[in-house]
Amino acid sequence: MKYNQSHLKNQSYKELLTDYLVSTMEKIFDPVPVPIILLDNETRIKMINDVFADYLGFPKEDLIGKKVKDIDKNTRFPYVYKTKKTEIAWKHRFENGHTAIVHRIPVLNAENEVEYGVGLILFEDVEQFKDIIERNKLLETELHIYKKRLKEIHGAKYSWENIIGKSEKMVAAKYMAKKAAQTNSNVLLLGESGTGKELFAHSIHNGSMRSFFPFVKVNCAAIPSELLEAELFGYEEGAFTGAKKGGKIGKFETANGGSIFLDEIGDMPLKMQAKLLRVLQEKEFERVGGMDSIKLDIKVIAATNKNLKDLIKNGKFREDLYYRLNVMTIEIPPLRERYCDIEAITHSLIRKLTDQLGKYVSSISEKAMEYLKSYSWPGNVRELENVLERAINLTDSDTILPVHLPVYLIQNKRRILDGPIRPLKDIIEDIEKESIIRCLEYTKGNKLKASKLLDISRSSLYDKIQKYGI
Template structure:
């Protein structure tokens, strides 16, 4: 709350009784402000002296003195006005003293008296004065006409009494003074709050490494920060109030366009320095009232961009793949690519459905690289690969001492690392329910809180989630939050399995073989047409990932640089836990009935147990033998109760 000091409000009164009333009110409200008796020019000089000392934020007066103070002072002036009842009471007291009464004073005072003439019991003469130097002469003139009692302020009353006439002060209603005190305090508080905001804004502007210039509706500079002056090589007094085009030294109409509601950006050569100048209009109640210009050194922008790009590359949080890396020309794949590219132009959350090995992360990276966030981080995390407590600290970070083993300096979470970019949450269906609640908050509030901390950090992150499960069914089974599902399922992308795009296998095989050959430093093998026909007859439950593993095994088995039908069949027989393939037999297909699904699960579990037993429980080696990722192995072990 803003504190109002004694010297913030100054009462300057031309009437002694009003000053006495004010002091009495001060004693009642237990507050006290400055009070002086002065008239006209003396009042102006007195008030200005206080203002020059940084005091008297509000001046309170009445009558002609108040009117003069309003004209001459550049501060708030409150005028105390007599009520009609005050005037009537004073005139009545004057008639108790004499038969003929006059009301004298400056214009504001006598204006009210003239309006009340019809309410006086007897005729009253109202005389307006403009200069105290003529006061005595006017009093004598009226006394010669038989006026014996005069109603007015202290100058009139004192002069009348010195001439032998009656002088009657008009008393002011204490409520008028109390209202003025409260209004004065309110004005002081508002002004101090305004000064505080302006001080804060100026401090912020001067702490920014860019030049900031404010221009009014006519294109003249109203404000400029320290960096702006340095970039222009000018002093403040040489800038404020001047036309922006004159200061920039170029016939630049973009500034005026900004005032007219158009955001603009230009590069100007000012004083031999290349500056990027951005203009943004200032809107007040829907109308343009000026613009804000930002000046940045082009070389600093380029340097900063290079540092940011290097930092992102060094962190490893970059998306390497684009839509050009999505191999295939089949209709289902082309439809998926077209839809994904459309999604990339938006900033909404994307939910990717696809079976294992269909390229969910490939599409996620491509969407990121085709979006406006392409130059920002791309952070990928597999929600099924980490236990709940570790996944929480990885996603949201933690503060020092948050848990046993926590880093002394704390750790930034993946959401904070992805600020300005995208975060890919793979296997989102495996995220534990407590973490789903925290993820929902990130989506709703755009902020994160580290583990062990009560502070929140705003984040600007686009979420791309992926799953191989039906999330709607997971919601019905109570394994996934319904509110989170609806937050994620804004833009839905379904990736076709390889069995629906068998025509792409030839192109995929060539690309995979080329890559594997480079990795193994071997010549690229030739793929026999019958071996290709064999590949195109498989239902590929492991999709492209399984195809890549089969081709890699075939390259190892082949001895003459040719992937024949026999070599391919041998490689396919190793496709555990999906069963064996024998040349001439029917293709292996994914089971569709509940019984066959159960049988497939049983086969898969037996195969998993056998490989783990053969590898002595070594998960890395087991995953390699099975041709699956470690995260997938961990999820399958969890599914069958092996961990």
């Protein structure tokens, strides 16, 4: 490209330099068989090579100057510009129906603002990507892939940084958990559903000397009782009808050297409790249908949202197993007992959910936050996450507003706080009544469970129900 005096007068030096660079890039990348695109700071197409234009099904001259969103409505480049985060090897479905593996790279200037965006198609077809992986399965590559896969399947995902909260009860729980991570003793996590027991289990494993070994999760309530023993301890070939040839190793054997997380331990059948007790005492077990003992070096982390002492009284949980598990006990407080943590948890969940949903939302209004802080959260952090996910899906801006929150949250606060100023005793009674109603809704009318959640006796709950005409 030649430049004369008139060019120099009509164009700034920066514009000339940009045009020159784009022209040079076209010469370099047009012959390259890898689809490449260059965007300006407004996501307009500055340069696209021939192979990319052909892939999209447009003449190249029709694409230059257009915003990438006008060419492909599924593009994530506007989101990448907002987050300023590179996306490597993402699966992307173009508007023309093609599915590819792509890179999206924001180029930042000295002021940390996005100046350009670079896009590349690594594989023009997902099947092509799969074929290349298959063709390159050499021994070293296989070992790397399988180790990574094992880490993904059996590794712990969370650490202490993921446990958010500065309230007194949460600080105490986190302190106990860190101490528990430094020992080989069994750990028992107690807390309502949705408080973050699994988060603590992951963090305890990752904070221990066993972090490089497997972390295996078992939901004791999700596995049928007749299959639980084989699932936990494995079986030998021919142990029962339908047993796999060669047998199968169980969860305990898989976790050997690492940690096993027994979630919902209160739902484990009594027969299995007896076998688990022996395993914890003897540090060995036999597979179903097997004769040889297998030695275990394992840390057991158990969790439940039930009152194990009540289960013991009712003959549904072994007392000796309870005391074997109840070495390092950590009580995780419900959200209603740490309202001061709600704001920090909310902002953390917004960041997490925007990454998952691919929708840029960065803040929540003060009024919306007031509604969140005035609610009792019977479903704890899990319920808060669901409310925020719904709000992010509803918002058309980068801020969550009260209108994006469920109606019951708004009505909850209005019923209690709106209207004329009243005696404090009346306001407290309104809050107490509202809390009991919400708790009974959450427990589907189960008054025994509601009294435990509210931490009052059942007789006190009945008195209050009668008092408030619930």
